[in-house]
Amino acid sequence: MTLVLGGARSGKSAHAEALVETSPAPWTYLATAQAWDDEMRERIALHRARRGEGWVTRDVPTELAAAIREVRGPVLVDCLTLWLTNLMLGGADLAAASEDLASACADAAGPLVLVSNEVGLGIVPDNALARAFRDAAGRLHQRLAREADRVVFLVAGLPMVVKPAGGHA
Amino acid sequence: MTLVLGGARSGKSAHAEALVETSPAPWTYLATAQAWDDEMRERIALHRARRGEGWVTRDVPTELAAAIREVRGPVLVDCLTLWLTNLMLGGADLAAASEDLASACADAAGPLVLVSNEVGLGIVPDNALARAFRDAAGRLHQRLAREADRVVFLVAGLPMVVKPAGGHA
Amino acid sequence: MTLVLGGARSGKSAHAEALVETSPAPWTYLATAQAWDDEMRERIALHRARRGEGWVTRDVPTELAAAIREVRGPVLVDCLTLWLTNLMLGGADLAAASEDLASACADAAGPLVLVSNEVGLGIVPDNALARAFRDAAGRLHQRLAREADRVVFLVAGLPMVVKPAGGHA
Numbered sequence: 001m002t003l004v005l006g007g008a009r010s011g012k013s014a015h016a017e018a019l020v021e022t023s024p025a026p027w028t029y030l031a032t033a034q035a036w037d038d039e040m041r042e043r044i045a046l047h048r049a050r051r052g053e054g055w056v057t058r059d060v061p062t063e064l065a066a067a068i069r070e071v072r073g074p075v076l077v078d079c080l081t082l083w084l085t086n087l088m089l090g091g092a093d094l095a096a097a098s099e100d101l102a103s104a105c106a107d108a109a110g111p112l113v114l115v116s117n118e119v120g121l122g123i124v125p126d127n128a129l130a131r132a133f134r135d136a137a138g139r140l141h142q143r144l145a146r147e148a149d150r151v152v153f154l155v156a157g158l159p160m161v162v163k164p165a166g167g168h169a
Numbered sequence: 170m171t172l173v174l175g176g177a178r179s180g181k182s183a184h185a186e187a188l189v190e191t192s193p194a195p196w197t198y199l200a201t202a203q204a205w206d207d208e209m210r211e212r213i214a215l216h217r218a219r220r221g222e223g224w225v226t227r228d229v230p231t232e233l234a235a236a237i238r239e240v241r242g243p244v245l246v247d248c249l250t251l252w253l254t255n256l257m258l259g260g261a262d263l264a265a266a267s268e269d270l271a272s273a274c275a276d277a278a279g280p281l282v283l284v285s286n287e288v289g290l291g292i293v294p295d296n297a298l299a300r301a302f303r304d305a306a307g308r309l310h311q312r313l314a315r316e317a318d319r320v321v322f323l324v325a326g327l328p329m330v331v332k333p334a335g336g337h338a
Numbered sequence: 339m340t341l342v343l344g345g346a347r348s349g350k351s352a353h354a355e356a357l358v359e360t361s362p363a364p365w366t367y368l369a370t371a372q373a374w375d376d377e378m379r380e381r382i383a384l385h386r387a388r389r390g391e392g393w394v395t396r397d398v399p400t401e402l403a404a405a406i407r408e409v410r411g412p413v414l415v416d417c418l419t420l421w422l423t424n425l426m427l428g429g430a431d432l433a434a435a436s437e438d439l440a441s442a443c444a445d446a447a448g449p450l451v452l453v454s455n456e457v458g459l460g461i462v463p464d465n466a467l468a469r470a471f472r473d474a475a476g477r478l479h480q481r482l483a484r485e486a487d488r489v490v491f492l493v494a495g496l497p498m499v500v501k502p503a504g505g506h507a
Contacts, residue, residue, distance in 0.1 A: 005325060007290070007458030008469075009476020039466070118324070120176030121345070122291020122460020123299045128208070130461045131177075138178020138325075145325035153324050155456070155491050155500045156343060156476075156483035162324045174494060176459070287493070289345030291460020292468045297377070300346075307347020307494075314494035322493050331493045 001105055001112045003144050005162075006154030008117065013047060013078055015154055016113045023074040023111045025054035030068070030075060032083040034061050047078070061086045065097075065104035073110045080116035080144075084136055088129075094136045102143045116141060118153070170274055170281045172313050174331070175323030177286065182216060182247055184323055185282045192243040192280045194223035199237070199244060201252040203230050216247070230255045234266075234273035242279045249285035249313075253305055257298075263305045271312045285310060287322070339443055339450045341482050343500070344492030346455065351385060351416055353492055354451045361412040361449045363392035368406070368413060370421040372399050385416070399424045403435075403442035411448045418454035418482075422475055426467075432474045440481045454479060456491070 002019060006012045020027050029051065035041040048057065060067045064083050068075060077083075087097050105112060118141075120134045145151045151163035171188060175181045189196050198220065204210040217226065229236045233252050237244060246252075256266050274281060287310075289303045314320045320332035340357060344350045358365050367389065373379040386395065398405045402421050406413060415421075425435050443450060456479075458472045483489045489501035 003325065007456065007472075007476065008462070009458060009473050009480070011476075011480050039469075118176065118459050119461050120178060120459075121287050121289075123288050123294050123303055124177070124286075125461050131208075134176075134461055135178045138176065138180075141324075142178070142180050142326035145327055151325055151327060153329070155479075156341065156489055157480035158483055158489060158500045160329065160491070160498065160500055162327045162329055172494065287345065289347060290456050290458075292457050292463050292472055293346070300377075303345075304347050307345065307349075310493075311347070311349050311495035314496055320494055320496060322498070329498065331496045331498055 001108065001148045002114070002150045002152065003141070003148040004113060004115045004152055004154065004159075005118045005141060007121075010154040011157030012115045012117075012154050014050070015152070015157070015159055016076055016078060016115045017051060019113050020074045020076045020111065021054075026073060027055050028071045028073060028075045029055050029057045030060045030064065030071075030077045031057055032061055032064065032077070032079060032086065034082070034086060062090060062092070065100045068101075068104040068108055068112065071110075075108065075110060075112050076115070077113070078115040080114055080140060081119065081137060084133065084140060088133060088136070095139070098136070098140045098143055101140075102147050105144065106147050114144060114148075116144075170277065170317045171283070171319045171321065172310070172317040173282060173284045173321055173323065173328075174287045174310060176290075179323040180326030181284045181286075181323050183219070184321070184326070184328055185245055185247060185284045186220060188282050189243045189245045189280065190223075195242060196224050197240045197242060197244045198224050198226045199229045199233060199240075199246045200226055201230055201233065201246070201248060201255065203251070203255060231259065231261070234269045237270075237273040237277055237281065240279075244277065244279060244281050245284070246282070247284040249283055249309060250288065250306060253302065253309060257302060257305070264308070267305070267309045267312055270309075271316050274313065275316050283313060283317075285313075339446065339486045340452070340488045340490065341479070341486040342451060342453045342490055342492065342497075343456045343479060345459075348492040349495030350453045350455075350492050352388070353490070353495070353497060354414055354416065354453045355389060357451050358412045358414045358449065359392075364411060365393050366409045366411060366413045367393050367395045368398045368402060368409075368415045369395055370399055370402065370415070370417060370424065372420070372424060400428060400430070403438045406439075406442040406446055406450065409448075413446065413448060413450050415450070415452045418452055418478060419457065419475060422471065422478060426471060426474070433477070436474070436478045436481055439478075440485050443482065444485050452482060452486075454482075
């Protein structure tokens with residue numbers, strides 16, 4: 001299990017796809033994005049176009065833990081930030097959902113790569129919802145990082161190793 | 170002296186507490202947070218609840234340099250971002266206060282761990298006060314990092330070493 | 339070629355200047371800042387004052403690729419974030435300009451150091467222009483990082499190596 005963190009347009013998805021493709025196909029892409037507007041629709045189409053043969057895409061806006069428990073073979077989850085957004089908009093219990101996700105990840109049968117945006121390194125947002133969101137994202141990242149074999153932080157498309165596989169941070 | 174930087178909910182406080190607890194108790198916790206509202210009151214209560222026996226908490230919203238000069242034994246300062254906020258709201262000279270703090274840190278008798286939020290990695294804020302704040306925070310971090318024996322940057326609860334103890338960055 | 343990334347007031351410019359000054363003078367400073375307001379004028383004056391003898395400053399708000407192709411000797415570009423802002427305000431094609439810049443960098447005769455702000459690690463901005471800007475900045479950083487011999491990420495004035503010279507990331 002690898003957790004891929006980084007900022008906007010830091011190359012997280014491309015890095016994560018390349019990681020998953022080191023295992024034999026078919027690869028399952030668990031997509032959490034929902035096409036609310038044209039900007040999002042375009043972004044989703046671009047991501048799909050980049051992934052080639054061998055990928056099976058499944059839309060999973062909220063039921064991520066269940067999907068990870070079901071799928072066999074290598075899995076890419078892209079991305080946790082949108083999953084958390086979907087849950088928050090739906091009024092879900094974020095702490096419970098995060099715990100359930102971590103437990104599904106721990107049980108995953110095959111290689112699993114999770115992508116998420118680091119959103120907590122700017123000025124404190126004015127907006128209480130945005131503050132609650134970045135708190136939930138930070139807690140989720142900490143929880144999954146404990147479970148993960150490897151954590152990388154992407155800067156300009158390049159991975160900085162935060163938790164090395166088989167090593168100690 | 171260790172400087173612990175990182176984003177919101179990146180595990181800075183827990184990491185810093187564990188560092189201080191490697192020295193023999195009693196440990197002094199210099200708390201800069203002021204309970205302006207319920208969100209803050211809850212956050213402070215959660216932090217206090219996590220710290221166990223052996224900790225002495227002292228509220229120091231602004232007079233941090235004096236407190237560091239007085240205390241004997243291991244000290245945790247949590248956090249510099251709120252200290253800077255308190256000073257800014259009080260109209261203090263941030264450059265002078267930062268210099269005074271750095272000099273108090275250099276003179277500290279025992280182990281000293283300082284926690285601060287990295288806030289300069291988002292889009293430039295619209296708000297002039299927020300820009301001034303992140304400039305002051307960035308300058309303070311640079312100043313203290315020069316003084317520190319060790320600087321770590323927390324990502325998802327895991328420390329990335331920015332300045333290794335006894336080494337060169 | 340070195341790409342120096344980091345947040346606001348993270349010590350990027352001072353680090354980049356020191357890098358360039360390891361080569362023999364004269365050093366060319368390609369300044370992209372435009373003095374729109376007093377805050378900016380003051381910032382520019384401070385930066386100029388810090389640079390000593392041996393520096394030749396040239397204002398290049400937008401025609402950066404051409405300037406890099408012309409100059410002989412060591413060059414510092416400070417900073418790409420403002421260059422991108424200037425281009426965006428002028429309605430330029432950011433993808434084409436980024437590609438042209440990367441190609442000019444690849445052809446640079448002498449040592450070249452480029453400074454840019456990491457802006458993608460905060461909460462998603464409300465503002466569509468800000469989102470487009472951080473996407474363009476992220477893509478530019480990825481493109482230049484592929485070309486660069488070395489990429490560093492500054493935290494509190496200290497460089498974390500993202501891409502080591504002559505090594506693999």
